Amino acid sequence: MIKYHPSTDLLDAFAAGELPTSMAIALSAHVELCQECQVYVAVAEDKLAANAFNDDAVPSEWNEDAEHEMLAAIFADTAANDNKVMTQSEPRSSQITVGDKTYALPRALQRFGTSTWASFGKVQRARLNLDEGATRASFLHIDEGGSVPAHTHKGYELTLLLDGTFEDESGRYVPGDFILLDNRHHHTPQTKEGCLCYTVANAPLYFTKGMSKLLNTVGHAIY
Numbered sequence: 001m002i003k004y005h006p007s008t009d010l011l012d013a014f015a016a017g018e019l020p021t022s023m024a025i026a027l028s029a030h031v032e033l034c035q036e037c038q039v040y041v042a043v044a045e046d047k048l049a050a051n052a053f054n055d056d057a058v059p060s061e062w063n064e065d066a067e068h069e070m071l072a073a074i075f076a077d078t079a080a081n082d083n084k085v086m087t088q089s090e091p092r093s094s095q096i097t098v099g100d101k102t103y104a105l106p107r108a109l110q111r112f113g114t115s116t117w118a119s120f121g122k123v124q125r126a127r128l129n130l131d132e133g134a135t136r137a138s139f140l141h142i143d144e145g146g147s148v149p150a151h152t153h154k155g156y157e158l159t160l161l162l163d164g165t166f167e168d169e170s171g172r173y174v175p176g177d178f179i180l181l182d183n184r185h186h187h188t189p190q191t192k193e194g195c196l197c198y199t200v201a202n203a204p205l206y207f208t209k210g211m212s213k214l215l216n217t218v219g220h221a222i223y
């Protein structure tokens with residue numbers, strides 16, 4: 001069962017169409033997999049529609065807590081994204097293949113189903129070309145028994161688990177889990193059975209245990 005969900009601030013912003021494409025894709029895919037958030041977004045959209053006709057409507061304000069800075073960073077990317085129009089004629093694929101494995105994709109990711117993979121040992125990455133400057137969105141696949149060395153984040157790192165499972169110091173994740181981390185978080189993700197994720201990061205990873213060539217290689221895979 002899905003245990004990790006986007007914050008209500010993110011869900012509200014998604015309902016209002018205010019997120020940059022990379023993050024909107026993640027929200028859309030999570031909402032497709034999560035009934036709880038589906039209901040939340042439907043209610044938020046209804047409220048927005050009602051408020052559109054109400055002159056007294058007050059714009060929602062961010063919660064003033066530790067999440068604020070991270071959300072501000074996500075929103076900083078929106079400006080670069082404003083005038084971009086996605087062409088509807090791009091090829092779509094309901095599945096994505098990596099090595100000898102094929103995975104079903106949520107609708108929001110189907111226009112990226114033909115992305116090209118680069119391989120870094122047990123980690124494979126396929127970049128989505130969203131043109132959002134420092135913010136990079138990717139599919140990340142880790143073979144069974146693979147892991148990512150202990151690291152923290154200079155910016156934010158969003159991981160949406162699409163298939164398989166992985167675990168880190170905070171728990172075990174299942175498909176649909178939406179994991180948003182920043183420099184307050186250190187972790188060492190590893191997977192027994194292998195997994196496919198959608199990731200968004202706005203800065204390179206910062207490895208906390210030494211800095212070897214291998215770590216740099218894996219770091220490039222993820223950012």
Ligand SMILES: [Zn+2]
Pocket residue numbers: 002004005006030034035036037038
């Ligand atoms: Zn949810």
